Amino acid sequence: MIPHHDFLALSRAHEWQLEPFSFSLPHGDRVEVWDTGVLLIDPLHAGHRAQIISCGIHGNETAPIELCNQLLGRLLAGELRACHKTLFIFGNPAAMNLAVREVEENLNRLFSGAHSRGAGHHNRERQRAARLEQYVERFFAGESRERCHYDLHTAIRDSRYEKFAVYPYLGEARSYSQEQVRFLAACGVRTFLLSASPTTTFSYFSSSRCQAHGFTVELGKVRPFGENDMSRFADTYAALEALVTEDALPAAPWQRDEYRFFAIARVLNKHSDAFRFLFDDDVANFTAFSRGTVLAEDGDLRYQVEAEAEAVVFPNAKVAIGQRTVLLVVPTTLWQ
Ligand SMILES: [Zn+2]
Structure with missing residues (x-):
């Protein structure tokens, strides 16, 4: 068939x-x-x-x-x-x-x-x-x-x-x-x-x-x-x-020890066409940045790393306004 x-x-x-x-x-x-x-x-x-x-x-x-x-x-x-x-x-x-x-x-x-x-x-x-x-x-x-x-x-x-x-x-x-x-x-x-x-x-x-x-x-x-x-x-x-x-x-x-867990700390959404990341285009998922690093700007908005370190997952500036541009994640544990 x-x-x-x-x-x-x-x-x-x-x-x-x-x-x-x-x-x-x-x-x-x-x-x-x-x-x-x-x-x-x-x-x-x-x-x-x-x-x-x-x-x-x-x-x-x-x-x-x-x-x-x-x-x-x-x-x-x-x-x-x-x-x-x-x-x-x-x-x-x-x-x-x-x-x-x-x-x-x-x-x-x-x-x-x-x-x-x-x-x-x-x-x-x-x-x-x-x-x-x-x-x-x-x-x-x-x-x-x-x-x-x-x-x-x-x-x-x-x-x-x-x-x-x-x-x-x-x-x-x-x-x-x-x-x-x-x-x-x-x-x-x-x-x-x-x-x-x-x-x-x-x-x-x-x-x-x-x-x-x-x-x-x-x-x-x-x-x-x-x-x-x-x-x-x-x-x-x-x-x-x-x-x-x-x-x-x-x-x-x-x-x-063989498993790695991350919590999604923040989701950055796009507010305007001025949104841009301040890190390289080809940065790998799970690349971590330390506290204070400016990750992105969107008109007057600036996004800095707030935790000791945050890693980026799925960064994509080319999304529609209102959509997610990146997940910011921090290490966490399960079943410890
Ligand atoms: Zn997919």
């Missing part, structure tokens, strides 16, 4: 919409295509997790897209068999075809209802965000299994820590999961950013709205399709394959 078991190619051929269809794999497990880039594998004897693996929310973040399509292709071909109910999402096929991050608007700023805020804004990414929210809610509706969502990305710039994950704000009632952190370590991620407030990302939506263990996972630096050194993702691929095909969650041991 899916030519060459290549769901990514089918999705890229139907950029914004694909009529739903379903079929069974030879061993009886169900496959349901819900839309372009959205495919459910529902095993006959599903295990104790209901999990979403998403990628390509930004169209040019190719390595996770290739990893997911490789895994999904092997499942569809019958070389591997899913143990858990798994929803695969390729977020923005139209942007992939253009080799750009977004067609009109950053999809990962449009969740938790942001797609419907702001007068006069209608574009395809907003429609897509609204539909992806519906698919996530449908997937988790009435679900008593453990809920997980891993949203896979690559960063625009180099990083002192190549792979890292953003742990969305959990509110007062929920606590961090060491088991989930250890799973991400099996993926090669040992650096975690603990978010301190609600946001409009995909992983925060699943976490807050559906009580899933949700993460934005950054796997390295953006490169064009076919130019990724896939050996850098071998541990990630192996962990994702085990996530889908094995009963137990693959997890690295807990060794405190």
Whole structure:
């Protein structure tokens, strides 16, 4: 039903919409295509997790897209068999075809209802965000299994820590999961950013709205399709394959010294077109600056490092007014 078991190619051929269809794999497990880039594998004897693996929310973040399509292709071909109910999402096929991050608007700023805020804004990414929210809610509706969502990305710039994950704000009632952190370590991620407030990302939506263990996972630096050194993702691929095909969650041991946690101390938003950073354009994520250093100016506003040291993550001055330009983070600890 899916030519060459290549769901990514089918999705890229139907950029914004694909009529739903379903079929069974030879061993009886169900496959349901819900839309372009959205495919459910529902095993006959599903295990104790209901999990979403998403990628390509930004169209040019190719390595996770290739990893997911490789895994999904092997499942569809019958070389591997899913143990858990798994929803695969390729977020923005139209942007992939253009080799750009977004067609009109950053999809990962449009969740938790942001797609419907702001007068006069209608574009395809907003429609897509609204539909992806519906698919996530449908997937988790009435679900008593453990809920997980891993949203896979690559960063625009180099990083002192190549792979890292953003742990969305959990509110007062929920606590961090060491088991989930250890799973991400099996993926090669040992650096975690603990978010301190609600946001409009995909992983925060699943976490807050559906009580899933949700993460934005950054796997390295953006490169064009076919130019990724896939050996850098071998541990990630192996962990994702085990996530889908094995009963137990693959997890690295807990060794405190091997994990790094940062708290998001401040978020700088852009107030005017005069916003500019005072550090080099090519500074790596997690580069730290000491107290008093002026990091950015925005008209009359000047932003200095307030703590003993603050490190910059995701600096990007070329965002729309009102959007985030950078996260400022400070080291913290968990489970000490
Ligand atoms: Zn991204």
